[in-house]
Amino acid sequence: AADLSKPIDKRIYKGTQPTCHDFNHLTATAESVSLLVGFSAGQVQLIDPIKKETSKLFNEERLIDKSRVTCVKWVPGSESLFLVAHSSGNMYLYNVEHTCGTTAPHYQLLKQGESFAVHTCKSKSTRNPLLKWTVGEGALNEFAFSPDGKFLACVSQDGFLRVFNFDSVELHGTMKSYFGGLLCVCWSPDGKYIVTGGEDDLVTVWSFVDCRVIARGHGHKSWVSVVAFDPYTTSVEESDPMEFSGSDEDFQDLHFGRDRANSTQSRLSKRNSTDSRPVSVTYRFGSVGQDTQLCLWDLTEDILFPHQPLSRARTHTNVMNATSPPAGSGGTNPGSNGNSITTPGNSVPPPLPRSNSLPHSAVSNAGSKSSVMDGAIASGVSKFATLSLHDRKERHHEKDHKRNHSMGHISSKSSDKLNLVTKTKTDPAKTLGTPLCPRMEDVPLLEPLICKKIAHERLTVLIFLEDCIVTACQEGFICTWARPGKVGLLSSQNQANSPSGTVV
Structure with a gap:
C-alpha cells in the first residue's frame, strides 16, 4: 500500500x-x-x-x-x-x-x-x-455531473434532488427524500440512474430516464454521508461514455480493461432492444454513513425491469407483509434478541424478495436467528415507514445527538418553527405518496449485500478503485481495502502512482 x-x-x-x-x-x-x-x-x-x-x-x-x-x-x-x-x-x-x-x-x-x-x-x-x-431552500450539500458532463444533479438540505441540463439551465426532474435533508449524490457509470443518501438513513435510486424513484435501500442506522457506484463490478456497455466526473470518483482515471469490456458486451448485446430485457445487468454501488458502516448494494434486473406481472405482484405482496405489523409488535433493532416477534413476513422467506439479499444466516452471523432477523427487519421497516419519530428516538436513545440533528427542523421543540415548516410548499405530508416521494410500500426495498462496521468515527469518504476500495473517517484514518483476489497485487509502486495517494 x-x-x-x-x-x-x-x-x-x-x-x-x-x-x-x-x-x-x-x-x-x-x-x-x-x-x-x-x-x-x-x-x-x-x-x-x-x-x-x-x-x-x-x-x-x-x-x-x-x-x-x-x-x-x-x-x-x-x-x-x-x-x-x-x-x-x-x-x-x-x-x-x-x-x-x-x-x-x-x-x-x-x-x-x-x-x-x-x-x-x-x-x-x-x-x-x-x-x-x-x-432550493437551505444548504446545497452536494452536486455531481453526469458521466457525459451534460447534466448536473444537486441535493439540498430541503430534501430535494434536482437534476438540471447544465448548458441550457433547464430543470430535468426532481425527487424528495423520505424525510430530512439529502447529503450525497452519485451517477451510475452509464448515466441512467442516480443514487442519493441522507438524513432518512436510506439510499434512494432514481431513474434519470423515467424521472421516478425505482428503489430504496435500508441498511444504515444513521445518516448516509457518501454514495458511490463501483464501475469495476457494474455491467456497462463499451459504447457508453466513460468520463467519470460523478461524486467521490474524482480521484480515478477510470477505464475498463479490454477483456472485461468484451466479456460484458456479449451479455449486454440485447440491452437497447425493446422486446427483451438484458440477460444479466447488475449495478453495484456502496454507501458509508455516520453509523460507521459500509454497505454494498446490487441493483439487479428485477428492480430495473419490473415488467413481468408475476414478479411485480410478488414483490408488492411481500413488501406489504413486511410493513404490515403494528408498531408495537416489536421495537427491537435488527440483530437484537427479540425472540417474541412474529410477523406475517416470516411465513414468506425472505421477507424482502430481492435477488441481492444474502441468506439471513449470513447477515445475522447465526443461522438459528434467521427468523428473528426476518421479523426484526420487518417490524423495523414498519416502524420506519410510519415516521414515528418518538419511537425511533427511544430506540436510539444512545444516539440522541445524531437523532436530534437527524430530524432537526421537523422535530423542533419550537412550535413556531414547526408551524413555519408545515406552511411551506415542501410540506412532507403533501409530497409523501406522490411520484416525488412514494410511500415505503410502493417501491422495492433493497437489502445490503453486506453491511460492515469499518471505523470508530463517522465515515466521510468512499472511493472505488480497480484493485481496492478507499474509505476515510472523521478520526483521520484513510483505509484501503483490497478487493477479493487482489491482496497480493497491492504493490507499493502501484499505489504510489495512484492519485489517491494525495490527500488534502
Missing part, C-alpha cells in the same frame, strides 16, 4: 478548515496537477501539490459568498471552469483565468424556474463568478 505517512504535499491552515476538494483529470500530468480546495469560510484555493505552487485564491475577501463551501468540482472537459456550492444554497461558476473583483458582484436574472434561479454577473469587464445558481 501507499506510504501515507509521507504525503506529496502538506499544508496547515489556521482560522479556516478545508471542507472539500477536486483534481482536474484533464490537465493532470506526472509533473503537475490542478487541485481545488474549498474552505469553511467560503474561499476556494487552487494549488499544485506536486510543483508546490499556490496559484490563486478565489472569493478571498468573501464578497461573493461568506458561507461554508460544501462541494467543488471541475466542469467536465474544461481546463479552466469549475463549480462551487455553498451552505447558503448558492452555486457559482468560476473561471481560473478571471479575477473575483474588489467589490461585491451585481447580478442579472438569466433564468428562473421552480425552486431555482440563475443569474449572470453584471460588470464592464469579465469577472468571477460567471453564473450564480440559487437552488
